[in-house]
Amino acid sequence: MPRKPILLGWGVRKEGRSLWTRNANRGVSLRGERRKRDGRVEWRQWNPKKSKIAAALVRTNRDPSELLPQTGSTCLYLGASAGSTASHIHDHVCGSGNHHGGQVVAVEISPRMMRELVPLADSRPGLVPVLGDARAPSTVAPYLRAKADWMHQDLSIADQAEAFVKMSEALLAPGGTALLSLKAASERLTEGGDFERFSNAEKVISESKLELVERIDLRGLEEQHVVFHAKI
Amino acid sequence: MDWGPSRSPAALATRLADLQSGRMSPEARALKDRFPDAESNPLGAMSDPDWPESTPDEQDLFSNATVILARRGVAESAADKDRRLDMLSSSSVELRAAWTTQEARSVEWAGLFLPDLDLDGMRSEIPQAISVAEGIDSAAESLGVDVPKHKPSEAEWEAMKSQARGVVEISSRLESNEEATKQLAREYIPTLSLLVGPLGAARMVVLAGGRERLARMPSGSLQVLGATGAMAAHRRGAPPPKHSPILFSMPLVSRSPRWVRGKVSRFLAGKCSIAVRVDHFNGEPWDEEQIAEIHREAEDIRDKFPKPPKRG
Numbered sequence: 001m002p003r004k005p006i007l008l009g010w011g012v013r014k015e016g017r018s019l020w021t022r023n024a025n026r027g028v029s030l031r032g033e034r035r036k037r038d039g040r041v042e043w044r045q046w047n048p049k050k051s052k053i054a055a056a057l058v059r060t061n062r063d064p065s066e067l068l069p070q071t072g073s074t075c076l077y078l079g080a081s082a083g084s085t086a087s088h089i090h091d092h093v094c095g096s097g098n099h100h101g102g103q104v105v106a107v108e109i110s111p112r113m114m115r116e117l118v119p120l121a122d123s124r125p126g127l128v129p130v131l132g133d134a135r136a137p138s139t140v141a142p143y144l145r146a147k148a149d150w151m152h153q154d155l156s157i158a159d160q161a162e163a164f165v166k167m168s169e170a171l172l173a174p175g176g177t178a179l180l181s182l183k184a185a186s187e188r189l190t191e192g193g194d195f196e197r198f199s200n201a202e203k204v205i206s207e208s209k210l211e212l213v214e215r216i217d218l219r220g221l222e223e224q225h226v227v228f229h230a231k232i
Numbered sequence: 233m234d235w236g237p238s239r240s241p242a243a244l245a246t247r248l249a250d251l252q253s254g255r256m257s258p259e260a261r262a263l264k265d266r267f268p269d270a271e272s273n274p275l276g277a278m279s280d281p282d283w284p285e286s287t288p289d290e291q292d293l294f295s296n297a298t299v300i301l302a303r304r305g306v307a308e309s310a311a312d313k314d315r316r317l318d319m320l321s322s323s324s325v326e327l328r329a330a331w332t333t334q335e336a337r338s339v340e341w342a343g344l345f346l347p348d349l350d351l352d353g354m355r356s357e358i359p360q361a362i363s364v365a366e367g368i369d370s371a372a373e374s375l376g377v378d379v380p381k382h383k384p385s386e387a388e389w390e391a392m393k394s395q396a397r398g399v400v401e402i403s404s405r406l407e408s409n410e411e412a413t414k415q416l417a418r419e420y421i422p423t424l425s426l427l428v429g430p431l432g433a434a435r436m437v438v439l440a441g442g443r444e445r446l447a448r449m450p451s452g453s454l455q456v457l458g459a460t461g462a463m464a465a466h467r468r469g470a471p472p473p474k475h476s477p478i479l480f481s482m483p484l485v486s487r488s489p490r491w492v493r494g495k496v497s498r499f500l501a502g503k504c505s506i507a508v509r510v511d512h513f514n515g516e517p518w519d520e521e522q523i524a525e526i527h528r529e530a531e532d533i534r535d536k537f538p539k540p541p542k543r544g
Contacts, residue, residue, distance in 0.1 A: 111305060111306045111308075111309035112309075114302055114305060114306050115306050117302070118299060118302050118303055118306065121295075121298070121299055121302070122299060125295060126295075128294075128295065128298045129298060129299065129302040130252075130298065130302070131301070131302050131305035131306070132252060132305075137275060138252070138254055138274050138275075139252045139253075141251075141274055141275050141278065142248050142251035142252055142274075143248070143298065144278060145285075145286070146278055146283075147278045147279060170275060171275070171278070
């Protein structure tokens with residue numbers, strides 16, 4: 001008997017252990033994800049082993065829908081890479097043809113990755129590609145129509161937590177959700193192991209204006225990674 | 233304020249690029265001139281609740297402009313010499329790796345059929361001779377050895393010959409590739425190229441991930457740049473590496489006795505680090521005379537320690 005899907009938001013649902021988003025670009029898979037039809041809607045599978053947001057949705061101990069942006073809101077995605085995760089966020093926030101009027105600003109510094117992101121933005125209205133440094137608020141600000149309601153940072157540089165705090169304090173609207181994907185291997189080598197580095201980041205976040213909601217360990221889906229869920 | 237006739241995606245893209253790089257929009261500048269005491273806030277528009285919403289037309293204009301700007305940025309990356317040097321230098325490394333294995337195979341293959349062939353003395357001529365010969369007999373003749381007793385079959389000879397052709401071709405490709413690398417390196421990092429040779433200098437920049445990053449690196453990192461295996465072993469308790477593969481490729485290091493290699497490469501790494509800073513921060517490139525002096529100094533270091541240090 002098929003399991004009953006649980007809706008986590010307008011465009012995201014969970015069926016058993018797998019996550020699906022309402023495909024905004026019907027008939028197209030980005031990286032060969034599975035697609036399926038349910039009535040008039042096409043759903044596209046969201047792989048938690050390839051996307052840290054999806055992994056966080058699976059692993060969180062709280063209500064997973066708290067991690068997702070509101071449909072039609074303004075979202076900021078720092079370190080979008082080729083845009084796989086950003087496309088799922090776009091599915092949920094903008095919908096097909098951006099009929100929800102959302103905005104997903106995807107920032108990426110590497111021209112090589114931007115090359116993949118540009119055609120994606122072409123086929124998905126509402127997704128804004130930005131080539132620039134995701135650590136400087138002024139490079140991102142001209143593209144945002146208003147302060148962001150939701151942001152996610154996924155950079156592989158040292159001092160991610162400091163950059164995260166700076167960006168979210170500058171660009172996040174009051175009450176907004178901020179997610180930080182932290183990769184231990186990107187931080188500088190310090191005494192102690194990955195645990196030390198995660199605790200350091202946690203300290204940086206809790207000493208800022210942000211309020212730390214949860215620290216989600218992605219072990220098993222994405223090694224050496226945690227996602228910090230914060231609010232402002 | 234109305235923008236007038238220049239309201240196009242391309243014009244908006246240029247405008248966005250200006251804002252992104254921290255410049256003020258023309259309107260903001262006009263206002264700033266009129267009210268010099270006012271403080272400009274690039275993030276102000278976002279927190280202003282009365283900021284007008286854009287119309288659907290303007291939203292379209294905006295999304296077209298962002299795509300144009302992103303495309304422009306992608307195209308602009310070809311102007312980055314670091315990326316071009318990376319392509320050239322990495323492709324040289326790959327070609328050289330391919331050449332080594334294929335050349336060795338070609339020589340061994342010929343040696344199997346021609347037992348009298350001097351594989352060391354004639355090494356450089358073998359692939360060329362095989363690649364142009366009609367058959368194994370004529371190859372034996374052109375290499376000056378007896379006709380072999382066992383001959384390869386027709387198909388086998390074709391395979392052997394085309395493999396040898398591949399070696400000859402890869403040699404010429406490697407040559408032109410290295411020539412291009414040298415040219416770019418001499419232009420982009422002249423001082424470092426003089427000091428460690430253009431190919432080594434290019435490799436250093438590529439390993440560091442760009443000239444800027446190499447210039448900002450401490451010379452201790454530069455000394456072991458590329459010695460990844462040795463550094464990994466060092467983290468597990470082995471003694472630290474004395475030099476990177478690039479420094480080792482210099483006769484000053486590799487031809488020196490074992491016990492001074494560390495001292496010489498430490499000295500050279502320091503000089504390399506200064507050299508790349510001269511190149512990156514628009515200093516005056518060193519001339520051959522200054523480079524020769526550095527090499528002399530390195531030789532002095534080597535000559536100061538003629539005997540290995542006593543153990544214990």
